[in-house]
Amino acid sequence: MTLPELWTHKPQKILAFKAGDRIEDIDTNSSPGFDGDKDDAPELQRDRNERFAELQEMLYANGRRGDHRSVLLVLQGMDTAGKGGIVEHVVGAGNPMGIQYKSFGVPTPEELQHHYLWRIRKALPTGGQVGVFDRSHYEDVLVVRVHNLVAPDVWGARYDEINAFEKELTEAGTSIVKVAMFVSLEEQKQRLSDRLEDPEKHWKYNPGDLDERALWPQYREAYQAMLDKTSTDHAPWYVVPADKKWYSRLAVTELLIETLKSLQLSWPPADFDVKAEKKRLATA
Amino acid sequence: MTLPELWTHKPQKILAFKAGDRIEDIDTNSSPGFDGDKDDAPELQRDRNERFAELQEMLYANGRRGDHRSVLLVLQGMDTAGKGGIVEHVVGAGNPMGIQYKSFGVPTPEELQHHYLWRIRKALPTGGQVGVFDRSHYEDVLVVRVHNLVAPDVWGARYDEINAFEKELTEAGTSIVKVAMFVSLEEQKQRLSDRLEDPEKHWKYNPGDLDERALWPQYREAYQAMLDKTSTDHAPWYVVPADKKWYSRLAVTELLIETLKSLQLSWPPADFDVKAEKKRLATA
Numbered sequence: 001m002t003l004p005e006l007w008t009h010k011p012q013k014i015l016a017f018k019a020g021d022r023i024e025d026i027d028t029n030s031s032p033g034f035d036g037d038k039d040d041a042p043e044l045q046r047d048r049n050e051r052f053a054e055l056q057e058m059l060y061a062n063g064r065r066g067d068h069r070s071v072l073l074v075l076q077g078m079d080t081a082g083k084g085g086i087v088e089h090v091v092g093a094g095n096p097m098g099i100q101y102k103s104f105g106v107p108t109p110e111e112l113q114h115h116y117l118w119r120i121r122k123a124l125p126t127g128g129q130v131g132v133f134d135r136s137h138y139e140d141v142l143v144v145r146v147h148n149l150v151a152p153d154v155w156g157a158r159y160d161e162i163n164a165f166e167k168e169l170t171e172a173g174t175s176i177v178k179v180a181m182f183v184s185l186e187e188q189k190q191r192l193s194d195r196l197e198d199p200e201k202h203w204k205y206n207p208g209d210l211d212e213r214a215l216w217p218q219y220r221e222a223y224q225a226m227l228d229k230t231s232t233d234h235a236p237w238y239v240v241p242a243d244k245k246w247y248s249r250l251a252v253t254e255l256l257i258e259t260l261k262s263l264q265l266s267w268p269p270a271d272f273d274v275k276a277e278k279k280r281l282a283t284a
Numbered sequence: 285m286t287l288p289e290l291w292t293h294k295p296q297k298i299l300a301f302k303a304g305d306r307i308e309d310i311d312t313n314s315s316p317g318f319d320g321d322k323d324d325a326p327e328l329q330r331d332r333n334e335r336f337a338e339l340q341e342m343l344y345a346n347g348r349r350g351d352h353r354s355v356l357l358v359l360q361g362m363d364t365a366g367k368g369g370i371v372e373h374v375v376g377a378g379n380p381m382g383i384q385y386k387s388f389g390v391p392t393p394e395e396l397q398h399h400y401l402w403r404i405r406k407a408l409p410t411g412g413q414v415g416v417f418d419r420s421h422y423e424d425v426l427v428v429r430v431h432n433l434v435a436p437d438v439w440g441a442r443y444d445e446i447n448a449f450e451k452e453l454t455e456a457g458t459s460i461v462k463v464a465m466f467v468s469l470e471e472q473k474q475r476l477s478d479r480l481e482d483p484e485k486h487w488k489y490n491p492g493d494l495d496e497r498a499l500w501p502q503y504r505e506a507y508q509a510m511l512d513k514t515s516t517d518h519a520p521w522y523v524v525p526a527d528k529k530w531y532s533r534l535a536v537t538e539l540l541i542e543t544l545k546s547l548q549l550s551w552p553p554a555d556f557d558v559k560a561e562k563k564r565l566a567t568a
Contacts, residue, residue, distance in 0.1 A: 096372070103381065202554040
């Protein structure tokens with residue numbers, strides 16, 4: 001990092017969900033492991049965006065040469081938690097060629113006729129890509145559980161199923177980065193209010209958001225179960241305090257960078273005779 | 285524009301292909317309609333990237349509210365013409381949520397079993413999206429024609445077919461921006477040489493590129509026919525001199541901005557009772 005020592009702890013360590021962690025204990029306004037403040041953020045974010053873009057290009061380059069490895073960023077969080085900001089300000093630093101973004105909303109009639117993982121599998125990143133799931137298969141143990149859209153034994157069976165699914169993915173070469181973003185109820189209220197006050201943001205507001213907000217105790221329970229049951233060695237959850245947008249963006253950027261670095265990528269070597277090609281080009 | 289008067293002519297006017305225009309007359313090193321130089325480019329590009337991003341978000345916002353309109357950028361050009369640079373430095377300024385990038389390479393066996401427009405239709409942008417085709421259905425009258433992959437009466441029939449296809453698209457609400465990028469043979473040689481000299485760029489080099497380079501006379505003929513036959517009122521071609529990367533990027537940015545502006549977008553109005561929601565939120 002150009003601004004060293006601002007991160008006193010690696011986000012990958014300090015934000016990883018640990019058995020026994022409770023959602024009610026999260027200080028949503030904190031900035032774990034980071035010793036700087038808002039003023040440090042813009043420059044550091046720019047710098048780290050570049051690093052991410054560099055590594056992402058290298059992953060893409062390898063993918064073009066047949067490398068099957070990919071990265072999948074899974075974003076979960078209540079409305080206004082800042083998932084969209086991560087997509088725009090973190091993932092957006094990458095090259096569109098190597099980014100596969102997919103948002104999962106209310107399932108379509110066609111999707112409902114399939115297993116809930118059907119639409120997920122269709123959107124998985126291919127080799128060399130950074131996939132981004134804006135909401136994901138976890139909705140099937142969150143909104144589905146809170147609203148009783150299927151029977152408890154049905155959603156209850158999904159945790160193991162999801163773990164097995166993600167195991168399969170990681171074995172096939174996908175590094176999964178699961179990010180759960182949490183804002184306080186006060187901060188959420190403020191952000192919803194901002195959307196209502198600004199006509200340019202009305203399109204982001206959905207009256208249903210208030211209904212979900214009222215269900216926060218049920219959601220908290222569902223999120224807790226999700227973290228307890230699906231934070232695995234092969235696909236751990238990261239719990240990101242998100243009242244400070246600048247912090248959550250910096251943190252997720254680092255999570256992506258660390259994940260890409262762990263792939264120990266290098267530029268793919270020539271799969272042709274460089275000397276011979278130089279000779280050919282000279283007379284071409 | 286913040287730097288006004290640098291564009292003396294609108295790129296949309298000055299770069300539009302006109303009946304009778306000949307490819308051999310293109311000055312690939314020129315910067316038509318632009319009165320500035322390389323030094324002016326970075327600041328102007330940053331500024332216009334922001335404008336593009338703003339309009340792109342507005343298109344996306346409307347799409348979220350059911351607007352079927354979309355934009356489709358079609359990029360064609362020989363190897364090293366700079367299509368990838370447009371994707372990274374122009375389209376990359378947008379929000380990944382609203383960008384649908386698709387590269388069309390050698391057709392897969394499955395694609396070959398279908399009509400050549402099958403894979404194209406599958407990748408069309410949905411409402412609110414800016415789609416980007418990195419190569420496109422035009423390969424079916426370019427590489428296919430040059431390499432005699434189908435009989436002349438087959439590719440010969442495609443020009444009308446493509447015009448009809450694009451007419452259908454525009455009638456369905458897609459604004460098509462077709463960009464043909466041209467570099468000189470000398471500049472292409474330099475860029476291929478750069479890729480050979482730099483091990484970090486070896487992955488971008490393909491020995492086949494030299495074979496295609498040798499076929500430039502045939503490609504020029506195929507490109508000429510493409511421009512002559514498929515530059516229509518509903519989907520005109522823009523001919524972009526591309527020896528100066530900074531120019532081609534600025535120009536395509538303007539083409540996209542003008543296209544988005546022509547949609548006369550505004551932020552979608554609330555589809556809910558704002559006052560009532562404010563009241564609800566106050567006690568939520």
